[in-house]
Amino acid sequence: MRTVKNLNRMKATIIPLFFFLSLSLFAQTSIKVVNSSNLEPVPGVFISGAGIKNTITDNLGIAQIDLTKSKKLNFSHIGFQKLTVEILSVQDQTIMLKPTTNDLSAITVAAFESDRPLLQQAGAVSRVLESELYRFNETSIVNAFNTKAGVRVEERAPASYRISIRGSSLRSPFGVRNVKVYWNGIPFTAPDGTTPLNILDLSNVQNTEIIKGPAGSIYGAGNGGVISFESRRTIDENRIATDLNVGDFGLMRYRFGIDQQIGNGGISASYVHQKSDGFREHSAVDRKVFQLAAHFNPSDRQSLSTQILFSDLHYQIPGALNGTQLEENPRQARPGSKDQNSSIAQKSVYGTISHQYDFTDKVTNETALYINTAEFENPFILDYKRETAFSYGGRTKFTRDDHLGMFPIRFIAGGEYQYGYTAAQNFGNRNGQADTVRFSDDLITTQAFLFQQIEIEWTNKLLMTLAFSENFSKYDINRSVDASANEPSRNSRRFDPIVIPRLAMAYQLNPRSGIHGSISSGFSPPSIAEVRTNEGSINLDLEAERGINYEVGYRASYGIFNVDITAFYFKLSQTITSFTNEQGVVLFRNAGSTNQRGIEASVDYAPWRNQQAWIQEVKFAHAFTGHYFEFADFVSGGNDFSGNQLTGVAPNTLVNQFDLRFMPGFYLNFTHQFVDKLPLNDANTVFQESYHLVNSRLGWRKSLGKGWDAEIYTGVDNLLNEVYSLGNDLNAFANRFFQPAPLRNYYGGVKLGYSF
The missing domain is CATH 2.40.170.20 (TonB-dependent receptor, beta-barrel domain)
Incomplete structure (x- = not known):
């Protein structure tokens, strides 16, 4: 009788311990991936990381991943920006991916110093994304910028740029004039009105916004x-x-x-x-x-x-x-x-x-x-x-x-x-x-x-x-x-x-x-x-x-x-x-x-x-x-x-x-x-x-x-x-x-x- 009681005590101790060890060794984390613009689930997202085999979210945007400790994971999908996030083990999480599509209702731009959706911007604004810069030879911005309506970048010789927005290069025999340029919030156009655009490499630029036409009300000179x-x-x-x-x-x-x-x-x-x-x-x-x-x-x-x-x-x-x-x-x-x-x-x-x-x-x-x-x-x-x-x-x-x-x-x-x-x-x-x-x-x-x-x-x-x-x-x-x-x-x-x-x-x-x-x-x-x-x-x-x-x-x-x-x-x-x-x-x-x-x-x-x-x-x-x-x-x-x-x-x-x-x-x-x-x-x-x-x-x-x-x-x-x-x-x-x-x-x- 005493032996039976001891066996029962051992079971009561061993089973929870085994269960705990199982969680430690095979801890599954549930990850749900949603679209940040409408919170709808995103199926087919590839999830990868060190020691993690490629995993794909199901039709509900959910994937189960075995984690024994916190780890950085990469999330990639053809229609969304790539994201790297540190995921906590044994803790279900929701990941929001930003669309890379040009859905105008989901795009936010900083034109005219006001972060608003593009549909609320009263002006001609074009964006040049990093992915567009790398559609061409990676030596200059010329080809990517020239895909935008109303914008023309010329290269009279390698590294000799001239930018025309709505015909503004009429007075520019060389160099960049009559266009105001900013880099990371600083005025990159010199006080004398010229811009040394050719000193930048493509790697110094991630994203670009272009306002076409005069914007002197908030950015000063430049028609x-x-x-x-x-x-x-x-x-x-x-x-x-x-x-x-x-x-x-x-x-x-x-x-x-x-x-x-x-x-x-x-x-x-x-x-x-x-x-x-x-x-x-x-x-x-x-x-x-x-x-x-x-x-x-x-x-x-x-x-x-x-x-x-x-x-x-x-x-x-x-x-x-x-x-x-x-x-x-x-x-x-x-x-x-x-x-x-x-x-x-x-x-x-x-x-x-x-x-x-x-x-x-x-x-x-x-x-x-x-x-x-x-x-x-x-x-x-x-x-x-x-x-x-x-x-x-x-x-x-x-x-x-x-x-x-x-x-x-x-x-x-x-x-x-x-x-x-x-x-x-x-x-x-x-x-x-x-x-x-x-x-x-x-x-x-x-x-x-x-x-x-x-x-x-x-x-x-x-x-x-x-x-x-x-x-x-x-x-x-x-x-x-x-x-x-x-x-x-x-x-x-x-x-x-x-x-x-x-x-x-x-x-x-x-x-x-x-x-x-x-x-x-x-x-x-x-x-x-x-x-x-x-x-x-x-x-x-x-x-x-x-x-x-x-x-x-x-x-x-x-x-x-x-x-x-x-x-x-x-x-x-x-x-x-x-x-x-x-x-x-x-x-x-x-x-x-x-x-x-x-x-x-x-x-x-x-x-x-x-x-x-x-x-x-x-x-x-x-x-x-x-x-x-x-x-x-x-x-x-x-x-x-x-x-x-x-x-x-x-x-x-x-x-x-x-x-x-x-x-x-x-x-x-x-x-x-x-x-x-x-x-x-x-x-x-x-x-x-x-x-x-x-x-x-x-x-x-x-x-x-x-x-x-x-x-x-x-x-x-x-x-x-x-x-x-x-x-x-x-x-x-x-x-x-x-x-x-x-x-x-x-x-x-x-x-x-x-x-x-």
């Missing part, structure tokens, strides 16, 4: 629009990654990057070296970029980020060709370019810090500061330029959410300030070496503005925005050396304070569609490079451009289809245009007014998406740009160009994209672009012919398990072998209009990453 670049701000895993990309014309690009989590933040570092010999004679490029970033959340109410960016860039300038030279040999350089070592060498360092603080649940502040130094050297056929620049500045913004009676309101107010000093010297150029000094200037530029914006929700469907900014700018040009007959002089130009208003309305027809309209003013003072030209003249009479833009648009998501259409009319006065004198020097003048009418439309759709099928996804995207711009009133040199088509702007552009993704990890991207015939001079007597550009990329991307992932890809640019210019010289002297782009060329690469 073309605003580009806001964001690099990665969240470090959610420890990771080491390396890339290698090679291609025709001696192309080689390699990158090494590391991310390290520290508490609830982390640090990251990357180094990229890219070089090539170039398609044309004397068009080599060599760029090294190092970025170090740290991101932390000191408390629940604040976040802090700081970055250092160093860029060492050198590229050769082959120069423009005339029609005869283009036909003879598009790969040749302009005579004299090589002998004079026409090129640019530029070293830049940016230091930035940004801070966000929530004072209350209704009041927040975001402040970003930067400091920049740069050394610039530019031997050219006609002269030799050296500059040493120093600048600093910042931007702050306060946001308050409140009520005006029964109506929710959001009030935004802040300011931006930039100061720049440049010691600039121009020499003669003797066989690529600096000769005697011609003139030397100390250039001081200050730009500042205050902005205020109020958003009123009159109903849950109708949002009104009213915004103003007060803008101030000044140039000081102190000439200490002048080898001509002129005496040294002090020159100053202060532009009268300019008030820029904007009124916008957005109305949601239903949860998945909406209309919007706006009236916005814009202005753009001449950059210091336009006031102080390379031959030594100082044109203090050059006036700021002023314009007003009327715009209406419609956005909607219909099942698998997303549609975005915008029509606008932009009236620009005191238009600044470029021309070339008999010595080949580019000069500038105010050219009366222009009428710019346009329509921009895009549609994308995914007729097939199945995570568990062999063909996982089929996607199409189309973008049409119709820019019907003309000089309204322009008389120059006794010639009346009124009514002529605006120089350098193609009336029609069409982009078609086709993407395939397969279960084994293979993908295929195909892009076709048509660019219409466009005038190269104000008289409309010389045109670049229309052309079709076709690019394609084929690759394999896979998670290899145990923290490893890899990608192998190959691609072709200009598949049809078209002869065309990716950026022309406008109103060029001696008919040197053409900057030939590469013919058919191939590239390939490999990527390897390890997460731990």
Whole structure:
């Protein structure tokens, strides 16, 4: 009897102990994955991690995983952003994935300094996602940006960019002007109005938002629009990654990057070296970029980020060709370019810090500061330029959410300030070496503005925005050396304070569609490079451009289809245009007014998406740009160009994209672009012919398990072998209009990453 009782006691002890040990050794965690935009379950999500075999969620979005301790798991699905989360053992959890589809009802953008769904934004806004940057050769932003309606990025030579948003490149013989650029919240456009976009590598950009048309009410000067670049701000895993990309014309690009989590933040570092010999004679490029970033959340109410960016860039300038030279040999350089070592060498360092603080649940502040130094050297056929620049500045913004009676309101107010000093010297150029000094200037530029914006929700469907900014700018040009007959002089130009208003309305027809309209003013003072030209003249009479833009648009998501259409009319006065004198020097003048009418439309759709099928996804995207711009009133040199088509702007552009993704990890991207015939001079007597550009990329991307992932890809640019210019010289002297782009060329690469 006693033996039976002892056996019963042992059973009572052993069975629970065995059960506990079973849970410890085979602890099952139930994970449910849902769509963050509508909380619906997501079937077919692949879940992986160190020591975990690939697991797939069922039709209810649920997966059971054996965990003995907390572990980081990766969640991936064809229609959602990849996510890495630390999962607690023996604790059921719900994971929310963000859709990667362009469902307009689920997209939130920060345009006009207000984080709102795209359907509530009353303006033409385009996004360039990180995945879109990597549909092409990974050497520049050009191809990805050129898939967006109304946006045109040109590369006259490798690393020599020119950006046109709605024809804004008319006054840009080189470089980026008349477009305001931000990088991680700091003004990346220099105080003098130019933007060193070519110092950034593709790895320094994760996502981009583009506002098309004047946005001076909240971003200051620039009639073309605003580009806001964001690099990665969240470090959610420890990771080491390396890339290698090679291609025709001696192309080689390699990158090494590391991310390290520290508490609830982390640090990251990357180094990229890219070089090539170039398609044309004397068009080599060599760029090294190092970025170090740290991101932390000191408390629940604040976040802090700081970055250092160093860029060492050198590229050769082959120069423009005339029609005869283009036909003879598009790969040749302009005579004299090589002998004079026409090129640019530029070293830049940016230091930035940004801070966000929530004072209350209704009041927040975001402040970003930067400091920049740069050394610039530019031997050219006609002269030799050296500059040493120093600048600093910042931007702050306060946001308050409140009520005006029964109506929710959001009030935004802040300011931006930039100061720049440049010691600039121009020499003669003797066989690529600096000769005697011609003139030397100390250039001081200050730009500042205050902005205020109020958003009123009159109903849950109708949002009104009213915004103003007060803008101030000044140039000081102190000439200490002048080898001509002129005496040294002090020159100053202060532009009268300019008030820029904007009124916008957005109305949601239903949860998945909406209309919007706006009236916005814009202005753009001449950059210091336009006031102080390379031959030594100082044109203090050059006036700021002023314009007003009327715009209406419609956005909607219909099942698998997303549609975005915008029509606008932009009236620009005191238009600044470029021309070339008999010595080949580019000069500038105010050219009366222009009428710019346009329509921009895009549609994308995914007729097939199945995570568990062999063909996982089929996607199409189309973008049409119709820019019907003309000089309204322009008389120059006794010639009346009124009514002529605006120089350098193609009336029609069409982009078609086709993407395939397969279960084994293979993908295929195909892009076709048509660019219409466009005038190269104000008289409309010389045109670049229309052309079709076709690019394609084929690759394999896979998670290899145990923290490893890899990608192998190959691609072709200009598949049809078209002869065309990716950026022309406008109103060029001696008919040197053409900057030939590469013919058919191939590239390939490999990527390897390890997460731990």
